[in-house]
Amino acid sequence: MAAAGKSWAGHGIHWGRIATRELSTVAITIFGLLLVTFLIARVMPIDPVLAVVGDRAPADVYERARLDLGLDKPLWHQFAIYIGKVFSGDLGTSVLTAQKVTDDIKTVFPATLELATLGTLIGVLIGVPFGIIAAVYQGRWPDQIARVVGLLGYSVPVFWVGLMGLLLFYAKLGWVAGPGRISVVWQDYVTPVTGIIMLDAAMQGEWDAFWDAFSHLVLPASVLGLLSIAYMSRMTRSFMINELQQQYVIAARVKGLSEFRVVWRHALRNAIVPLVTVIALSYMHLLEGSVLTETIFAWPGLGRYLTNALLNADMNAVLGGTLVVGAVFIAVNLFSDMIGRLADPRTR
Amino acid sequence: MSDQPLLEVDNLRVNFHTPTGIVRAVRGLSFALGRERLGIVGESGSGKSMTGRAILDLIPHPGEVLADGMRYRGQDLLTMDKRARRKLRGRHISMVMQDPKFSLNPVQTVGQQIAEAYRVHHKASSREAKERSLAMLEAVQIREPARVYELYPHEVSGGMGQRVMIAMMLIAEPDVLIADEPTSALDVTVQLQILKIMDDLVTSRGMGLIFISHDLHLVQSFCDRVIVMYGGKAMETLPAAELADESARARRHPYTLGLLGCLPDLDHPKAELATLKRDPAWLA
Amino acid sequence: MSDTTTARTGWHDWLITNEPASRRQARLGQTYRQWLAFRRNPAAMIGLAIVLLLLLVAAFAPLIAPHDPIAQALDQRLLPPSATYWFGTDSLGRDIFSRVVYGTRVTLVIVLLVVVTVGPIGLLIGCAAGYLGGWVDVVLMRITDVFLAFPRLVLALAFVAALGPGLENAVIAIAFTAWPPYARVARAETLVIRNADYIAAVRLQGASQWRIVWKHVVPMCMPSLIVRSTLDMAGIILTAAGLGFLGLGAQPPIPEWGAMISAGREQIFDQWWVATFPGIAICVVALGFNLLGDGLRDVMDAR
Numbered sequence: 001m002a003a004a005g006k007s008w009a010g011h012g013i014h015w016g017r018i019a020t021r022e023l024s025t026v027a028i029t030i031f032g033l034l035l036v037t038f039l040i041a042r043v044m045p046i047d048p049v050l051a052v053v054g055d056r057a058p059a060d061v062y063e064r065a066r067l068d069l070g071l072d073k074p075l076w077h078q079f080a081i082y083i084g085k086v087f088s089g090d091l092g093t094s095v096l097t098a099q100k101v102t103d104d105i106k107t108v109f110p111a112t113l114e115l116a117t118l119g120t121l122i123g124v125l126i127g128v129p130f131g132i133i134a135a136v137y138q139g140r141w142p143d144q145i146a147r148v149v150g151l152l153g154y155s156v157p158v159f160w161v162g163l164m165g166l167l168l169f170y171a172k173l174g175w176v177a178g179p180g181r182i183s184v185v186w187q188d189y190v191t192p193v194t195g196i197i198m199l200d201a202a203m204q205g206e207w208d209a210f211w212d213a214f215s216h217l218v219l220p221a222s223v224l225g226l227l228s229i230a231y232m233s234r235m236t237r238s239f240m241i242n243e244l245q246q247q248y249v250i251a252a253r254v255k256g257l258s259e260f261r262v263v264w265r266h267a268l269r270n271a272i273v274p275l276v277t278v279i280a281l282s283y284m285h286l287l288e289g290s291v292l293t294e295t296i297f298a299w300p301g302l303g304r305y306l307t308n309a310l311l312n313a314d315m316n317a318v319l320g321g322t323l324v325v326g327a328v329f330i331a332v333n334l335f336s337d338m339i340g341r342l343a344d345p346r347t348r
Numbered sequence: 349m350s351d352q353p354l355l356e357v358d359n360l361r362v363n364f365h366t367p368t369g370i371v372r373a374v375r376g377l378s379f380a381l382g383r384e385r386l387g388i389v390g391e392s393g394s395g396k397s398m399t400g401r402a403i404l405d406l407i408p409h410p411g412e413v414l415a416d417g418m419r420y421r422g423q424d425l426l427t428m429d430k431r432a433r434r435k436l437r438g439r440h441i442s443m444v445m446q447d448p449k450f451s452l453n454p455v456q457t458v459g460q461q462i463a464e465a466y467r468v469h470h471k472a473s474s475r476e477a478k479e480r481s482l483a484m485l486e487a488v489q490i491r492e493p494a495r496v497y498e499l500y501p502h503e504v505s506g507g508m509g510q511r512v513m514i515a516m517m518l519i520a521e522p523d524v525l526i527a528d529e530p531t532s533a534l535d536v537t538v539q540l541q542i543l544k545i546m547d548d549l550v551t552s553r554g555m556g557l558i559f560i561s562h563d564l565h566l567v568q569s570f571c572d573r574v575i576v577m578y579g580g581k582a583m584e585t586l587p588a589a590e591l592a593d594e595s596a597r598a599r600r601h602p603y604t605l606g607l608l609g610c611l612p613d614l615d616h617p618k619a620e621l622a623t624l625k626r627d628p629a630w631l632a
Numbered sequence: 633m634s635d636t637t638t639a640r641t642g643w644h645d646w647l648i649t650n651e652p653a654s655r656r657q658a659r660l661g662q663t664y665r666q667w668l669a670f671r672r673n674p675a676a677m678i679g680l681a682i683v684l685l686l687l688l689v690a691a692f693a694p695l696i697a698p699h700d701p702i703a704q705a706l707d708q709r710l711l712p713p714s715a716t717y718w719f720g721t722d723s724l725g726r727d728i729f730s731r732v733v734y735g736t737r738v739t740l741v742i743v744l745l746v747v748v749t750v751g752p753i754g755l756l757i758g759c760a761a762g763y764l765g766g767w768v769d770v771v772l773m774r775i776t777d778v779f780l781a782f783p784r785l786v787l788a789l790a791f792v793a794a795l796g797p798g799l800e801n802a803v804i805a806i807a808f809t810a811w812p813p814y815a816r817v818a819r820a821e822t823l824v825i826r827n828a829d830y831i832a833a834v835r836l837q838g839a840s841q842w843r844i845v846w847k848h849v850v851p852m853c854m855p856s857l858i859v860r861s862t863l864d865m866a867g868i869i870l871t872a873a874g875l876g877f878l879g880l881g882a883q884p885p886i887p888e889w890g891a892m893i894s895a896g897r898e899q900i901f902d903q904w905w906v907a908t909f910p911g912i913a914i915c916v917v918a919l920g921f922n923l924l925g926d927g928l929r930d931v932m933d934a935r
Contacts, residue, residue, distance in 0.1 A: 160873075295878070
């Protein structure tokens with residue numbers, strides 16, 4: 001009982017220490033993130049000055065722009081300026097759109113968020129039960145099916161599946177809408193509030209626009225979901241197999257619980273702790289997968305924005321986009337870590 | 349009717365079919381259990397745990413259980429379907445496992461786990477189940493049941509965890525308790541305490557106990573009868589008192605003598621402990 | 633006949649004996665057992681067959697391909713699959729089947745180059761971090777974390793954009809983004825091994841640090857890394873194809889599958905075959921590596 005008392009008293013200190021450690025990790029990771037993006041920008045064989053002034057600018061204009069950009073200063077100084085700018089929320093101006101990169105990202109990010117969220121939802125709702133069944137029937141045919149389907153999901157190129165999906169469900173069967181986020185007819189019907197069209201449409205009661213947006217979203221989200229299903233089912237399977245071997249599962253059976261309850265209440269409840277991390281990871285994978293998916297589906301999201309910027313050497317946009325994706329990664333990681341801790345009484 | 353045994357096992361065999369051949373974990377074990385304390389001793393791998401699992405129908409997937417007969421209070425367990433076997437578990441035959449650190453679900457409070465064991469078998473409101481659980485915690489001599497009820501397994505000590513385990517496995521009032529190395533993972537200081545609690549409950553409720561252990565001394569002092577197992581077979585069955593009886597030595601199986609011989613004894617110190625000798629012919 | 637069977641069972645018995653007479657026999661026996669277990673897994677055998685087929689097709693591409701993969705025949709543009717052109721022709725009149733066949737070479741080169749660079753780097757960093765511990769561990773793992781914080785494809789994209797498009801740069805970019813998981817795996821393995829009792833025993837016998845790492849830690853990490861890299865090969869293929877699809881990988885006229893899909897994108901609704909067949913090729917090969925890796929994991933990496 002003394003041991004129990006000690007762990008009660010220790011709670012406050014415990015949390016403080018974790019928070020400090022997490023924060024320092026995040027700080028270092030963000031610093032690294034900035035450094036890597038900065039270095040990429042510097043080794044890039046593209047003259048950032050020309051990007052600003054155009055390649056027919058007279059020498060004095062060129063020189064002034066160069067000084068404006070701070071390119072005459074030593075590298076570390078440039079890096080310090082870069083960090084300062086990032087933290088004051090200035091990611092520069094995109095050459096391609098002639099707008100502030102931050103403004104661009106504000107408009108494209110919700111589209112990607114919408115896509116990746118629905119994709120993850122599909123992945124979790126289908127992949128997790130799939131993985132559980134595979135684990136329960138380990139080594140038997142449901143497991144084999146789940147295994148092959150999972151591996152298949154790991155083996156298909158997203159962009160190709162996207163194309164095939166368009167060919168089949170849009171061109172041949174006409175079940176879903178084609179590329180884009182919403183039909184031209186509904187383009188200006190919905191006033192962007194959150195930027196997530198379906199949410200905005202629902203809030204404004206524009207149900208026709210809502211369904212139109214849905215029919216645009218469902219195919220790309222399913223393509224992404226496919227990736228997520230593969231990942232979720234495999235990870236769920238391995239976590240569940242691990243849990244099902246534990247002694248407490250046998251104890252639950254000894255008590256006379258039904259197998260259903262043993263699996264879904266006892267084992268799954270324990271597997272949720274590592275699963276939270278995996279769901280977060282899957283979410284991040286989908287943000288990444290959206291780079292290619294958005295290109296295929298002409299989805300006006302962050303992925304397409306990034307690719308366009310890359311292909312057109314729009315450096316500020318590339319760096320800003322990469323940085324935002326990296327930052328989202330870190331945030332999701334941190335968040336999942338927290339949820340994971342809360343889900344486990346041993347670390348709560 | 350009163351002398352009908354609680355549990356009868358006749359020629360029990362447990363086989364595992366593996367790629368490299370059949371592993372015979374239990375090869376023909378027979379015994380009957382009344383309202384008594386029956387010990388099963390043996391080294392690790394002697395099949396003693398598998399015996400307990402087989403009785404509970406908890407042998408994992410590739411394993412198969414065969415027997416000429418297996419009856420609980422006259423009911424044939426072999427022809428019973430899975431569902432009926434499950435209803436028996438916890439309610440009629442229960443098991444205390446080795447290490448409470450692993451055999452309690454880490455993400456549920458101990459109270460939830462005990463109450464759950466009650467509610468599977470009894471129609472009861474959650475209030476009733478909680479009251480029952482608190483009473484049960486008191487019965488296993490936990491001083492502050494209401495506080496312990498809310499604790500998670502990692503917040504209780506090993507000895508308290510095992511008391512929780514006993515409470516959980518006895519709350520549905522089974523007739524037969526299988527205790528599979530119930531004290532091996534505990535500190536020596538609390539071992540006896542736990543055994544005492546278990547013994548009191550088993551005796552006062554008139555249950556039958558199968559006590560599985562590798563510890564000869566423990567079995568000898570705690571049980572009425574002992575089965576000595578080796579390689580999945582019973583070498584011999586004998587009253588526990590005879591284990592210590594020097595005059596009965598001649599009647600003992602050589603394996604039993606071997607087990608006794610490799611235990612240190614404070615009263616008769618030996619320069620070197622004997623190494624256990626095994627004879628493949630015993631398994632023939 | 634009976635002689636050969638006894639000889640076979642003789643080998644079999646010698647290999648699976650429980651009392652090997654030499655270290656070599658034990659090791660061979662271990663491998664043989666793993667092979668027996670692997671052989672019983674049909675999915676894994678299919679994976680092995682696909683990978684072997686990939687190697688054969690790549691080796692004998694000139695013999696298999698009926699047409700020149702690069703020569704254009706503008707009068708034969710966008711023909712549907714037929715007896716002459718099994719997979720049809722693309723917008724420049726090139727035989728898609730021949731291009732898919734030659735594409736195996738491109739794919740293999742990418743995969744091998746990446747794995748050959750990434751494996752040792754990951755092993756080195758992971759073992760060093762895990763075995764030496766202390767600040768070395770902290771620094772190396774921080775760097776690894778920074779790289780893991782980037783989405784792999786986005787980072788590879790940024791690298792290729794910086795280095796310029798092309799096959800070599802794609803390989804460098806993928807390698808640059810692929811090593812962190814290897815380092816993580818190697819480190820985790822090393823940590824377990826480092827604290828094992830048998831390493832303590834070796835240390836007590838007076839073995840040097842280098843000997844312990846090289847003779848005991850590295851070999852123990854190998855199974856995990858082999859499994860990891862086999863499973864990773866599919867991911868590398870997909871990333872390379874993704875870069876190719878965006879026009880940042882292998883440049884035309886190299887028959888790279890991702891670029892071929894990209895070329896077929898405009899005609900997807902009318903000439904479906906242009907984009908479909910290279911995609912199937914990617915799926916089959918990636919699935920092959922995944923099945924193989926999955927089977928290997930089951931036998932080599934039981935944990």
